[in-house]
Every structure is written in structure tokens, then in C-alpha cells.
Amino acid sequence: MKKILTVLLLVLLANSAIGQDRPYLQVSIREGFLLQKIEFLDGPKVLNKVEMQTLMAASSQEIADLYRKSVSRQKLASGMAIVGVATTVGTAIYILTPRQQITGSNLFWPLLISSAVLDIGSRILRQNARNLAREAVDSYNFDRANAPIYFDENRMDVPLFSHVIRF
Amino acid sequence: MRIILLLLLFFGMLHELKAQGTVTFKENIFNNNRYKIDGREAKAPEVAQLMANFESSQKKFEGGHKQMGIGSGTMILGVALLAAGSINFVNFNGSREDVNTYILLNGLGLTTVFIGRAIRKKGKRRVESSVGEYNLLNERSDKSTVSFQITPSKLGLRYSF
Numbered sequence: 001m002k003k004i005l006t007v008l009l010l011v012l013l014a015n016s017a018i019g020q021d022r023p024y025l026q027v028s029i030r031e032g033f034l035l036q037k038i039e040f041l042d043g044p045k046v047l048n049k050v051e052m053q054t055l056m057a058a059s060s061q062e063i064a065d066l067y068r069k070s071v072s073r074q075k076l077a078s079g080m081a082i083v084g085v086a087t088t089v090g091t092a093i094y095i096l097t098p099r100q101q102i103t104g105s106n107l108f109w110p111l112l113i114s115s116a117v118l119d120i121g122s123r124i125l126r127q128n129a130r131n132l133a134r135e136a137v138d139s140y141n142f143d144r145a146n147a148p149i150y151f152d153e154n155r156m157d158v159p160l161f162s163h164v165i166r167f
Numbered sequence: 168m169r170i171i172l173l174l175l176l177f178f179g180m181l182h183e184l185k186a187q188g189t190v191t192f193k194e195n196i197f198n199n200n201r202y203k204i205d206g207r208e209a210k211a212p213e214v215a216q217l218m219a220n221f222e223s224s225q226k227k228f229e230g231g232h233k234q235m236g237i238g239s240g241t242m243i244l245g246v247a248l249l250a251a252g253s254i255n256f257v258n259f260n261g262s263r264e265d266v267n268t269y270i271l272l273n274g275l276g277l278t279t280v281f282i283g284r285a286i287r288k289k290g291k292r293r294v295e296s297s298v299g300e301y302n303l304l305n306e307r308s309d310k311s312t313v314s315f316q317i318t319p320s321k322l323g324l325r326y327s328f
Binding site: 003004007008024026027028029031127130131134135138141142 | 170173292
């Protein structure tokens with residue numbers, strides 16, 4: 001009896017250790033006029049890139065991939081946003097400067113269209129980055145990658161018999 | 168023998184630790200949140216109902232959601248004003264009055280859009296933080312259950328702490 005109790009105690013301890021050790025991450029998104037910043041928080045502490053990568057890699061490869069994708073999308077979106085603003089400014093300058101001579105090429109439409117495309121593209125990418133970051137953090141927090149078929153609606157192992165004791 | 172059996176039983180359950188009623192969300196094309204409770208799609212009122220045990224999160228969520236709606240409405244109003252300004256610009260005939268209306272409508276429209284955007288952003292932040300809070304509280308709260316289950320793949324006790 002004593003042995004069984006010890007085993008029980010050990011298992012419980014191990015479980016509580018597993019449950020408590022894992023940091024609970026949160027995503028905080030700061031949207032500026034042009035750029036956004038995705039911050040990963042562990043309580044009040046802001047985690048930097050290296051810490052995030054190690055955490056995610058320690059959890060699972062899929063989650064690490066999600067995080068990496070999010071970061072790369074974010075980078076691409078920022079680049080596109082900056083280039084987009086540059087083209088917008090270029091369009092404005094092009095309209096406002098008086099032209100000395102009649103040139104063959106008209107830059108107005110290409111500039112306008114490219115600035116619009118860059119703006120919309122960067123918006124979509126930014127949103128994508130936000131969604132991916134949230135997905136990565138949610139999967140990390142709730143361990144969706146490791147939980148078998150739990151999040152599926154039509155999971156296979158529906159209990160045939162179940163008796164729940166609440167306390 | 169008994170110990171080995173017990174160990175086996177507990178070994179099976181180690182994988183089944185989880186909190187129920189986890190809320191996740193994703194943004195759609197219009198930057199509106201689409202919520203999921205445990206992977207099942209749900210509307211905002213359902214999420215608010217789920218948060219009933221954690222009143223501060225619930226209040227924050229409901230308030231934030233309302234704020235987002237108000238912000239979106241204001242933004243739409245601003246866009247309508249801008250559109251009205253453009254329509255006015257089409258029938259432009261250079262009179263002083265026309266210029267004044269154009270400037271007035273555009274200025275008003277832009278201001279309204281920016282105010283709406285700010286309100287919406289604030290609401291969105293509140294919603295996001297409330298969901299995060301709720302998930303944390305829900306996961307770490309004492310909802311201890313022990314259940315005995317037989318499933319096609321597994322047999323044993325399942326408990327969540």
C-alpha cells in the first residue's frame with residue numbers, strides 16, 4: 001500500500017511540475033501608422049527573438065516553423081510598406097513637379113499602381129504574420145501539436161464509457 | 168504487479184492533461200476576429216458566455232467587442248463622407264462654394280476615419296488581452312476532474328488539474 005501511495009505521489013508531483021514549468025506566452029501587437037510590431041510576452045517580460053526561437057524549437061518543429069514563417073512575413077511586410085510609402089511619395093513628387101520637356105514615358109500610372117499593390121500586399125502580409133504568430137503561441141500554450149486529435153471535430157477516440165468525478 | 172499496472176495506467180493519462188474551453192481566434196480579410204472554442208467556430212456572444220466564470224475578462228471582452236463595433240461604424244461613416252466628397256468633386260464647376268464643400272467633406276471624412284480607426288484599435292487590444300487573460304485563468308484554474316474512460320484506442324483514468 002505504501003509503495004502504491006509513493007508511486008501516486010510521484011506521478012502527481014511530476015504532473016504538477018509539467019503543468020507549472022511551461023511559460024504562458026501572450027502576443028501583443030502594436031500597430032503604428034505604417035509598421036506593426038509583434039511582441040511575445042511571458043507575463044510582463046518581453047521575449048527577444050533568440051529566446052522565442054529556443055522556446056518554440058524545444059516544443060515542436062511545427063510550432064517553430066509557424067513562428068519562423070510569421071517572422072519572415074513580418075519582415076517582408078515591413079519592407080513592402082516602406083517601399084510602398086516611397087512610391088507614394090514618388091507619385092506625389094511626380095505630379096507636383098513641373099515638367100520641362102515632353103517625355104515619351106509616363107510614369108504616373110506605374111507609380112500609382114505599384115504603390116497601391118505594395119500597400120495592399122503589405123497589409124495582407126501583416127495580417128498573415130499576426131495570425132501565424134497567434135497560432136504559434138496558441139499551439140505552444142495549449143500544446144495542440146502534441147495533443148493527438150483533440151482539436152478535431154470528428155475525433156476517432158470518442159469515449160464509449162466515461163465516468164467523471166468532480167472535486 | 169499491482170504497481171506496474173498502476174504505473175501503466177498513469178502513463179497513459181499523462182498525455183491527456185488539458186484545459187477545456189480554450190478560446191483562439193484568427194483575423195479574416197476585414198480584420199474581424201473569428202473565434203474558435205476548442206477548435207470549433209463560435210460567435211462572440213458564445214465566447215462571452217464561456218467567460219462567465221471570470222467576470223473581469225468577460226466585461227473586458229464585451230466592452231472591447233462593443234468598442235470595435237463602434238469604431239467600425241465610425242470608419243464606415245468617414246468613408247461615406249469621403250465618397251460624398253468625391254461625388255461632389257465630379258460635379259465640380261470651380262465656384263468658391265464647391266471648393267469649400269469639397270474641403271469640408273474631405274476634412275470631416277478623414278478625421279472621422281482616423282477617430283474610428285483609433286477606437287477600433289483600442290477595442291481590438293482589449294478583446295485580445297481579455298482572451299489571453301481568460302485562457303490563462305482557465306488553464307491554471309482549479310477545475311480538477313478525474314474520469315474513467317474507455318475509448319477505442321485507450322483505456323484508463325483521465326484527470327485534469
